[in-house]
Amino acid sequence: MALRDFKLPDPGEGLTEADIVTWHVAVGDTVKVNDVVVEVETAKSLVELPVPFAGTVAALHVAEGDTVEVGTPIITVDDGVGGAAAPAAPAAEPAVSSAEAPPPAAEPEIAEGLIGGTTSTGRTAVLVGYGVKQTEAVRRPRKGAAAAPESTTGSPEAPPAVPESTGRPVEGHPAAARALAKPPVRKLAKDLGVDLQSVTPTGDGGIVTRADVEAAASGASTAPAAARPAPAQGERETRVPVKGVRKMTAQAMVGSAFTAPHVTEWVTVDVTATMDLVEKLKQDREFRDVKVTPLLVLAKAMCLAVRRNPDINASWDEAAQEIVLKHYVNLGIAAATPRGLVVPNVKDADRMSMRELADAIAALTATAREGRTPPADMAGGTITITNVGVFGIDAGTPILNPGEAAILAFGTVTRRPWVVGTGADERIEPRWVTTLALSFDHRLVDGELGSRYLADVAAILGDPSRALVWG
Incomplete structure (x- = not known):
């Protein structure tokens, strides 16, 4: 027989480690080329890894919950070929010539932080000619088992599972089917x-x-x-390991807070006209099958305000001592997920219609909440929205995502007494009101630019018809 080791590849964006979430196979299972064998969690996404060769699973070298460095053998497969054991197969032999190979993904502006990461020059593909899978996996029947999916029981022929106290599957002690x-x-x-x-x-x-x-x-x-x-009764402390997205978020926020000089400005605005627009769009046939919220109007307003204030859409290149102006808007939408805070971004949001933007935001947030945002969707952001209003919060002082010059916090929209009219017509009425808070990098955004941008966004929310003039 020939035993072949599958090493943990770089799932994307130059990541150096991943957590083993779920094994989809156990010792004794038969696998085919490109079968998904394990789901791992990186600092940016949940990724399903296909095996690059066929055969019978001989050993699982790591347990669910383990943190594994890229290049570490995680599974051994017996390919059934006679003779001496073959050396470990590399996880990434190129399957196409350099002329046929697809161009490398664009590097993010900054190599660290929540929306960053450098691409390792030694990074290898997961499978010959393939990349990692982002699709849903279904466990195949064990060898000799019925065709129905196994969800709660293991193969009757499999050796006993490793005791719960150790949790680590090794050869001869497969992980129990989950x-x-x-x-x-x-x-x-x-x-x-x-x-x-x-x-x-x-x-x-x-x-x-x-x-x-x-x-x-x-x-x-x-x-x-x-x-x-x-x-438990009498327990005074609980320790939670810092892994995956939470670990990357912590590193990014510390780096951002102590690298970029933050300035935050607030404006409270009457958004009654925006709320009226939202209700009208909900009744519009074109928006019938999409979720329309004030966040959608804010996203469009931010893109329009960037056109009037392009210098807000930039980044600081410390190495080159240059300001990099972006002629596109990759609009980040902060999303709270079971894995922690992630900030995927809508590519070229400034070129989208309101309906296209609504579809893109819906798809982005749904994927993020499922924990399946690919690294590419979290790289290259240029400006971000954090919607703290969904938690009933009025405002905050958001920390910049590394590589971006501004982030806007959208507070809760509530009914408040508001002075309307002028002169003899001045009166107090209940209106829909919100607070916007803009944090920006004072190295490249001065108070005038930050104030003008925030005022423009507020003006559109106060009177969406301005978009017809500015757009």
């Missing part, structure tokens, strides 16, 4: 104290859904959902 579920659903099950192995799946391919977990929780326990399980 119920199929997406990471957010696994987290929900953990928070509710539900054993996924005991849940009957109703999703396609035997996948446990959120509804399945909630149903199991309501039948097995009356404990309310919480951010994390309640501490």
Whole structure:
């Protein structure tokens, strides 16, 4: 036989490590070329990795939950070829000539932070001629097992699973088969104290859904959902490992806060006209099947205001001592997800119609909440919105994403008494009001530019008809 090791590749953007989330195979399983064998979490995304050769799984070298460096062997496959064991197969032999190879992805403006990362010159592809998979995986039947998907039981012929106390599968001790579920659903099950192995799946391919977990929780326990399980009696502290997105976010925010001199300005604005526009768009046939919110109008307003104040859409190149002006708007939308805060961006948002922008934002946020934002969607942002209003917050002082000159916090929209009219017509009426807070890098954005940009955004929200003039 020939044993071939599959090493953890760089899933994208020069990342150096990843966390093992879910194994989709166990020792003894048969795999084909390009079969998804494991799901890993990087600092930027959840990624499914296909195996570059076929055969029988001989060993899993790391356990779910382990943090593994790129280049570390994670699985060994017996390809069934007779003779002595073959040397470990490289994870990235080029399958095409340099002339046929696709051009490399554009480098992000800054190599560190939430929307950054350098591309390692030694980075290798996951599979010959292929990249990582972002699609949903379905576990294939074990060798000798029934055709139905395995969700709660392992192969009867497999050796006993490694004891729970160690948690690390090794050759001869495969990882126990686990119920199929997406990471957010696994987290929900953990928070509710539900054993996924005991849940009957109703999703396609035997996948446990959120509804399945909630149903199991309501039948097995009356404990309310919480951010994390309640501490044991007498326990005074809980330690949570800093990994993945949260680790990268922390590094990025510290780097940004102590590199770029932040300035924050606020403006409170009557957005009644924007709320009226939102209601009209909801009734418009063109927007019937898309979610229309004030955030959509704000996104469009920010793109229009960039046209009038192009220097706000820039970055600081410390090495070259240059200001880099961007002639495109990659609009970041901060999204709170089960994995932490991520900021994917809408590419060329300034070139989109309102409907196109609505579709792009909806797709971006949905993918982010599922934890499947590819690294490319989080690289290259030029300006960002953080919508703190969804949490009932009026305003804040947001920290810049590395490589960007400005970030705007959108506060909650509430009914407030407001003075309208002038002179003899002046009166107090209930109006829809919000607060906008703009943080900017004072190295390249002075107070005048920052104030003009914020005032322009506020003017459009106060009277969206200005967009017809400015656009």
